[in-house]
Amino acid sequence: MAKGTKERILAAALDLFSQNGYAGTNIRELTASLGMVKSSMYKHFESKEAIWNSLLDESIAYYGAHFGSPEQLPPVPESLEELHAMTMQLVNFTVHDEKVVKVRKLLTIEQFRDGRARELATKHFLTGLEGMFAPVFAGMMDKGLLRPDDPAMLAFAYTAPISALIHLCDREPEKTDAAMAQIEAFVEHFIRTYGTDRKREGSSR
Amino acid sequence: MAKGTKERILAAALDLFSQNGYAGTNIRELTASLGMVKSSMYKHFESKEAIWNSLLDESIAYYGAHFGSPEQLPPVPESLEELHAMTMQLVNFTVHDEKVVKVRKLLTIEQFRDGRARELATKHFLTGLEGMFAPVFAGMMDKGLLRPDDPAMLAFAYTAPISALIHLCDREPEKTDAAMAQIEAFVEHFIRTYGTDRKREGSSR
DNA sequence: TTGACAAGTGAACGCCCGTTCCCTACAATG
DNA sequence: CATTGTAGGGAACGGGCGTTCACTTGTCAA
Numbered sequence: 398m399a400k401g402t403k404e405r406i407l408a409a410a411l412d413l414f415s416q417n418g419y420a421g422t423n424i425r426e427l428t429a430s431l432g433m434v435k436s437s438m439y440k441h442f443e444s445k446e447a448i449w450n451s452l453l454d455e456s457i458a459y460y461g462a463h464f465g466s467p468e469q470l471p472p473v474p475e476s477l478e479e480l481h482a483m484t485m486q487l488v489n490f491t492v493h494d495e496k497v498v499k500v501r502k503l504l505t506i507e508q509f510r511d512g513r514a515r516e517l518a519t520k521h522f523l524t525g526l527e528g529m530f531a532p533v534f535a536g537m538m539d540k541g542l543l544r545p546d547d548p549a550m551l552a553f554a555y556t557a558p559i560s561a562l563i564h565l566c567d568r569e570p571e572k573t574d575a576a577m578a579q580i581e582a583f584v585e586h587f588i589r590t591y592g593t594d595r596k597r598e599g600s601s602r
Numbered sequence: 603m604a605k606g607t608k609e610r611i612l613a614a615a616l617d618l619f620s621q622n623g624y625a626g627t628n629i630r631e632l633t634a635s636l637g638m639v640k641s642s643m644y645k646h647f648e649s650k651e652a653i654w655n656s657l658l659d660e661s662i663a664y665y666g667a668h669f670g671s672p673e674q675l676p677p678v679p680e681s682l683e684e685l686h687a688m689t690m691q692l693v694n695f696t697v698h699d700e701k702v703v704k705v706r707k708l709l710t711i712e713q714f715r716d717g718r719a720r721e722l723a724t725k726h727f728l729t730g731l732e733g734m735f736a737p738v739f740a741g742m743m744d745k746g747l748l749r750p751d752d753p754a755m756l757a758f759a760y761t762a763p764i765s766a767l768i769h770l771c772d773r774e775p776e777k778t779d780a781a782m783a784q785i786e787a788f789v790e791h792f793i794r795t796y797g798t799d800r801k802r803e804g805s806s807r
Numbered sequence: 808t809t810g811a812c813a814a815g816t817g818a819a820c821g822c823c824c825g826t827t828c829c830c831t832a833c834a835a836t837g
Numbered sequence: 838c839a840t841t842g843t844a845g846g847g848a849a850c851g852g853g854c855g856t857t858c859a860c861t862t863g864t865c866a867a
Contacts, residue, residue, distance in 0.1 A: 402844075402845095418625055418626070418715070420626035423823080424826090425823085433846090434845070436827080436828090436848090437844070437845045439826070440843075441844090444826080445825065445826095502714055506711055506714065508773050509622075515773055515774060522769070523767075547791070553788065554759070554763055554788065554791070554792075557765075557766040558762035561728055561765060564727070565724060565728060568720055568723060568724060569724065583755065586755050591795075628854065628855080629855065630855095639815070639816055641818090642814070644857080645814055646814090649855080649856080
């Protein structure tokens, strides 16, 4: 009866753990949100901690499959406009995809308690983004789209502010529109600063 | 008998809440770490939640007193070297001061559960730093130390990457030295990019 | 010296937690 | 049709939780 129960439990756990944390969530609440009785859960997981571990396994696998290997690297843009578009599309996805948002919140909450969460948090928030954009920027420098510079440093200077605003969206979703606008303004400022100006250039202040 | 007990309880609560979260901390453990018995705590706070609220009150007041008002703004540096030095000193403090670190971890963990924690988190991690550096950069542009640009955007582009690495130090303290080195490299890169080069200039790649 | 009060103790309370056990209902297998 | 295995339900468990209460002790003002 109902084969996908295990997956439904994991989804509910992600939902609650990402809001109230592991310790702040109890099995009764979790199973009740699925219209079950608490004892039924133990047909699918041997303990609450087993749910946590499965959730983390799944999150690690998901990250590895989507961002972990060199094959998933985005193509090197052919123009600065394409960098702009590609960035905004990526940000849009990561800010609006419910599951990705919840995983980020989960890692944020649990990073100080669980070593694997800690590791994955650093990838999600910092090194993963850098590793994604460094080769892109290196390629763009080769194509003469960006001023020659250290691609890794540029990737860090590019992704860290964007990551900070993604965190803001997670924390205060009502500010999402403002944050997206600020991300776009930042991207444009970055392009103005580091892009090679083939046509006119805009400046501010 | 022992007057500072209330403060010692708050310190212990900050310690444990910042590691295990509010829900993951119990009164027995908290009071035991002070060599007390759990019931004694109730002479000083009426409930566990009252401890949490006091801790947050204190953190908010602390932030307001140290970073909240215009009088605490750092002076406008007279040179790019001074910006470098001032930044590194500030980062050094914020990464190594135990109490500040714990407050940051606390806000990170509890931001999705408590509205006041959420607000303070945004100040700590994002807007506070921006608001601190925007007038500094405006002043430096007036002095001709930085290229004319939008000071708020520059402050954001400067502080967000630094903030990201401070978070890394909180998460993985064993990487503190590497993170500090990366912050310094970033500061130097930023100065190279936006500073007006009165003498020679260095470039990389 | 005494009385009031603040600080700390130890035992107990009721509740909720994660977990177990046993029973039922159904689906698939032979 | 009988059998077996699986998903779910209901009741109960031991233990840990936050909290209360009656009691002792030390401090200080009157």
